[in-house]
Amino acid sequence: MSIAPGRETYDVVVIGAGPAGLAAATMSAEAGLSTLLLDENAGPGGQVFRAIATTPVTERDHLGADYWAGADLVQALRASGAEVVQRATVWSLDQNLEIAVSVSGASAFIKAKRVILATGALERPFPIPGWTLPGVMSAGAAQTMLKSSALLPDGRTVIAGQGPLLWLLAAQILRLGGRIDRILDTTARGSYFAALPHAFAFLTSPYFAKGLAMMREVKAKVQVVSGVTELAASGNGELAGVSYVAGGTRETIAADLLLLHQGVVPNVNLAMSAGIAHRWDDLQLCWSPVLDANGNSSVAGIAIAGDGAGIGGANAAVVRGRIAARAAVEALAPAAVAKLVPMAALRADLAKAERGRTFLDVLFRPAPQFRIPTGDTIVCRCEEVSAKDVLDAVAIGATGPNQLKAYRRAGMGPCQGRLCGLTVTEMMAQARDKTPEEIGYYRLRAPVKPITLAELASVPKSEADIRAVVRG
Structure with a gap:
C-alpha cells in the first residue's frame, strides 16, 4: 500500500x-x-x-x-x-x-x-419530518460505526424503512448485544402483489434462503410493525420520539436513536x-x-x-x-x-448473481410519501431548504434543479446534492407534471469533493502554467 x-x-x-x-x-x-x-x-x-x-x-x-x-x-x-x-x-x-x-x-x-x-x-434520501434532528441517522452510518468500531445502540432504538440492509443491520446489532426496541417496516402492502410475477427468480436466487432466515431471526427478538404509511421524528433540539401510522392507527413512541433506510x-x-x-x-x-x-x-x-x-x-x-x-x-x-477467466463465464456468473434482483427492486420500491416530502420538511440539509421552498421556487419559474440553485442554493453545499438530488428531481417533476428524465439533475463540476485552497495550490505547476498566470 x-x-x-x-x-x-x-x-x-x-x-x-x-x-x-x-x-x-x-x-x-x-x-x-x-x-x-x-x-x-x-x-x-x-x-x-x-x-x-x-x-x-x-x-x-x-x-x-x-x-x-x-x-x-x-x-x-x-x-x-x-x-x-x-x-x-x-x-x-x-x-x-x-x-x-x-x-x-x-x-x-x-x-x-x-x-x-x-x-x-x-443510501437513498429519506426526507421525513424531523430527519435532521440529532439522534436520527442512516442505517448505513450505524453499520459503519458497528463494523469500524463495534459501536452499538444502547438507548431506545427504532429502525424504520425497508430493504435488505435494514434487516441485515438489525440482525448484526442483535447478534452483538445491541438494543432495538421496534422496527417500523414501510414496505407498501401493494408491493407484495406487484412483485409476485418475479417471485420464481427470487425463490431460486441466493437471496431467498438467507433473507428469510435473517428476517425470522430478527422478528423473534424485536417487535416489527408492518404497513407503516406515515413516519416522523420529533424532539426539542434532539430526538425524543417517533410517530407513525400503520393500519390507520397513529402511535408515538419514545426514542433516543432512529435509524432510517429505504434502499440504496x-x-x-x-x-x-x-x-x-x-x-x-x-x-x-x-x-x-x-x-x-x-x-x-x-x-x-x-x-x-x-x-x-x-x-x-x-x-x-x-x-x-x-x-x-x-x-x-x-x-x-x-x-x-x-x-x-473467459468473458462468457463471467457473464454467466453475473446472470446468477443478479437473479431475483427485479423482485427486490419491485418489493422494496419506496412509497411516494417517503420520497417526495411536503411542507416544512427539510429537503436540502446543507442549505436548510424545505419542501415548501422548493415548490415556491417552481411556482415563480424554477424549471429544474440547476435553476433551483439560483433561487434557493439547493445542492450547493458540501454534499453537492448527494442527499437531496433525487428528492429535488422527483419533487420538481411532480410539481411540473413532467418525468424525472425531463427535469434532469444538478449540473456537476469539479471539484466533486470538498478540498482546501492549499490542496489546490499544491498541484505541480509547469513553466507554462506559471507564465500563463504571471505573464513574464
Missing part, C-alpha cells in the same frame, strides 16, 4: 475499493497492467466490506459469512501487485482520463489509459462530472449511467462497475468489476487475455 501515487501515468486506474474495485484492480494487475487503486477510506472494502482488515468484531457469525468474503478479495488484491492508495480524495475526472486526487493535504494529476469507476452506492442508489457524482451519459431508471427510481455489456460508458476509456452502474448487490459488483477489468485488458494487452 502506498501513501501517494508512485507515478504520473498508469494503464488502469480504479476509483473505489469496494467489491467491484477490489476485483477490477486485482484482475488488471494480475494481467500485467500497471494498476492504481484509489480509495478515500482508511482501508479497503467499501461499505459492504467496511474495515474488513481492521474490524474489532472478530466473531464471524456476528457480521455474517457474506461480510468475511471480503477478506479473500483484499488478500487477492495485495498479492496482485496493484498499487493501492487509501485516504485518497478523487475530486476531478475529465474526458482525457486525467484524474485529480488529493492525498495527505496535497493534490496531483494522474493520467490513465483506462479508468474504472467503482464508486458504489449511496448509484453514487453518480463523479461519473456525471466527467460528462458520462445517464438515464432515469423507472424501476430503481434513480439515475444510472448508460453502459454497454462490458461496463463501458459514453466517454471513451471510462468504464463503471459495481453498484455505481446500477444496484445489484455485492456478488454482482464483484463480477462487474472483473468484466470491466477484462475488457480493459483486451483493449490494452490482448495477449494477456488468454490467462483470464
